[in-house]
Amino acid sequence: MSATKLKSQLMTASEIDRTLVRLAHEVLEKTENLDTLAFVGIRRRGVPIAQRLGAKIKDLENRDVPVGILDINLYRDDLSTVGDRPQLNATEINFDVNGKDIVLTDDVLYTGRTIRAALDALFEHGRPARVQLLVLIDRGWRELPIEARYIGRKVQTAANEIIEVKFQEIDATEKVLVVEKVDG
Numbered sequence: 001m002s003a004t005k006l007k008s009q010l011m012t013a014s015e016i017d018r019t020l021v022r023l024a025h026e027v028l029e030k031t032e033n034l035d036t037l038a039f040v041g042i043r044r045r046g047v048p049i050a051q052r053l054g055a056k057i058k059d060l061e062n063r064d065v066p067v068g069i070l071d072i073n074l075y076r077d078d079l080s081t082v083g084d085r086p087q088l089n090a091t092e093i094n095f096d097v098n099g100k101d102i103v104l105t106d107d108v109l110y111t112g113r114t115i116r117a118a119l120d121a122l123f124e125h126g127r128p129a130r131v132q133l134l135v136l137i138d139r140g141w142r143e144l145p146i147e148a149r150y151i152g153r154k155v156q157t158a159a160n161e162i163i164e165v166k167f168q169e170i171d172a173t174e175k176v177l178v179v180e181k182v183d184g
Contacts, residue, residue: 004162004181004182005179006179006180007177009177011176013174015176016176025060036129038095038097039102040103040104043070046106047069053105070091071091074121075120091121097122097125099127100129101130104133105135107137107165108163112144113144133149134148134149135148137176138154138155140156161178164176164179
């Protein structure tokens with residue numbers, strides 16, 4: 001496993017928050033029927049995004065939007081490379097996805113393989129009317145024909161760079177970093 005070194009900070013906590021406010025407004029503008037709207041966060045760092053967007057829409061529109069959590073570990077196409085026993089976390093979708101306008105959330109869109117796995121996992125729970133993708137960072141390098149409708153920031157990266165998103169709920173800090181792989 002190669003080590004990494006910090007290259008730059010892309011976003012501070014306040015920049016992340018402002019971006020999520022903008023994305024919440026975009027979702028509201030592009031959603032015809034708020035009664036069918038629901039957020040589903042991909043475990044791990046898609047979850048705080050979904051939860052925060054649900055809270056922001058509650059503040060803006062005074063309405064609750066269902067928020068679910070999706071575990072994709074069994075749906076990954078690289079399952080054999082992630083270890084003998086992948087760690088399973090509970091999927092928590094406590095609402096009927098059938099007919100819903102689902103906004104699937106994740107922190108970074110890269111190859112598209114995580115999103116493909118998430119779609120497979122989501123459709124195990126029913127048939128939404130529509131699924132849209134919202135990501136905090138789109139870094140390019142797609143391997144599958146997957147595109148986000150809502151993007152916090154597009155960032156051009158080199159092959160040896162990694163985007164690290166840190167959220168208070170998971171990492172006890174809040175920022176987005178670009179780190180570089182270094183031979184170690």
